[in-house]
Amino acid sequence: MHLTPPVRPKVFIARPIQQSVIDWVAQHCAVRVHGEDAPMSAAALGEAIADVDGLMSVGGNINEELLAGAPKLRMIANIGAGYDTIDVAACSRRRILVSNTPDVLTESTADMAFALLLGASRHLLQADGYVRDGSWKYGLWNLLWGTELFDKTLGLYGFGRIGQAMARRGRGFSMRILYHSRHRVETKLESNVGAEFVDFKTLLRESDFLSLHAPLNQESNRAIGAAELSLMKPGAFLVNTARGKIVDEEALVQALKSGRLAGTGLDVFENEPQIHPELLGMENVILAPHIGSATTETRLRMARLATENLLAAFAGRRPPNLLNPQVLA
Numbered sequence: 001m002h003l004t005p006p007v008r009p010k011v012f013i014a015r016p017i018q019q020s021v022i023d024w025v026a027q028h029c030a031v032r033v034h035g036e037d038a039p040m041s042a043a044a045l046g047e048a049i050a051d052v053d054g055l056m057s058v059g060g061n062i063n064e065e066l067l068a069g070a071p072k073l074r075m076i077a078n079i080g081a082g083y084d085t086i087d088v089a090a091c092s093r094r095r096i097l098v099s100n101t102p103d104v105l106t107e108s109t110a111d112m113a114f115a116l117l118l119g120a121s122r123h124l125l126q127a128d129g130y131v132r133d134g135s136w137k138y139g140l141w142n143l144l145w146g147t148e149l150f151d152k153t154l155g156l157y158g159f160g161r162i163g164q165a166m167a168r169r170g171r172g173f174s175m176r177i178l179y180h181s182r183h184r185v186e187t188k189l190e191s192n193v194g195a196e197f198v199d200f201k202t203l204l205r206e207s208d209f210l211s212l213h214a215p216l217n218q219e220s221n222r223a224i225g226a227a228e229l230s231l232m233k234p235g236a237f238l239v240n241t242a243r244g245k246i247v248d249e250e251a252l253v254q255a256l257k258s259g260r261l262a263g264t265g266l267d268v269f270e271n272e273p274q275i276h277p278e279l280l281g282m283e284n285v286i287l288a289p290h291i292g293s294a295t296t297e298t299r300l301r302m303a304r305l306a307t308e309n310l311l312a313a314f315a316g317r318r319p320p321n322l323l324n325p326q327v328l329a
C-alpha cells in the first residue's frame, strides 16, 4: 500500500458523532472533534484539517481548494453513502483515499421513502392537524379521502440497494413495481424482487407513485423537470429521498399547483436547507429535513463503518468501502 502509516495519525471528525465511536477512533488516532452539530464554513474546515492525516466528514464541500490547504491528508472517511459534494477525482490526484458508508442505511432510507409515500397519499399531516385544531366534531363521510397503494404502480428511478429495498416494501403492499436505472440488474434479481425494467418515459407514464433512488450525477441532475412531470399520470405522487437536485423544484411546484401531481413527499431539496417558498404553503406536500438515514441504529452503523474504513487505511489495509481504489494501484 502506498501509505506510510504515521505513528499516531491526526484525525479531525467534522461532527460530534457518537461518543463510543469517537473513543474507538481515539484508541488509534489523535482526535479532534468539531463540537457543534452544524456544517463548518470552508475557512473553518480548512483550518481544522490543515495538519491532519485523516478526516471523517459528514457531507460538506470537499474540493480542490480545501485539499490544497491540507497537505498531509491521506484519508477521507465520509459518514454517508452519497459523495456528490466530494471531488473524488481531486482526492485521487493527491493520492487521498476516500470512502463512504453504503449498505448500512439502506433500510432506514427506504423506510423514510415509504413513510413519505404513505403520508402523502393518506393526508397524514392534514389528518393530524384536523384532530389537533379541534375540527373533529363528528364523523364525516367525505373527509380526507386518500389514494390507496393496493394494485397501484410504484416506479423507482434508480435501482441500487435502496431502490431494491423500496421495491420489497411496495411488493408487501401488493404494488406493481417498475424501475429504470443506468444499469439493468440481473433477471434473477428482478424476479426475486418482482420488479420490471422499463425505459425512463414508460416509468414516468405508468407510475402512480414515483420514488427517486439514484445518486446525483450528470445524468440524474434535474432528470425530473417540466417535460418529465408532464408525462406523469394526473394524480400521481412523487417521493424524493435521494438528492434534491434530481428534481427541478420550480417545475415540481407548478405540477403540484396544476394538479398534475396529487402530492409529494420530500426529504431532500434543490438548495437545502432552503425550500421553495411555495412548497411551504402547500397542503399536499410533506417536507422533511434530510433525515432518511436518521435512525439510532443506522446512524451508529454509519459512524462505525466510516471508522472501519478510516482505521483500515491507517493500518495499511484496503478500506472496505474505498471509492478510489486506483490510488492504491
Ligand code: 8YV
Residues within 6 Å of the ligand: 058, 059, 079, 080, 081, 082, 083, 105, 290, 292, 293
Ligand atoms: C446524509 C445521505 O449524508 O448518506 C447519504 O447519502 O444523504 C445521508 O445519510 C447524512 O445525513 C449525513 O449528512
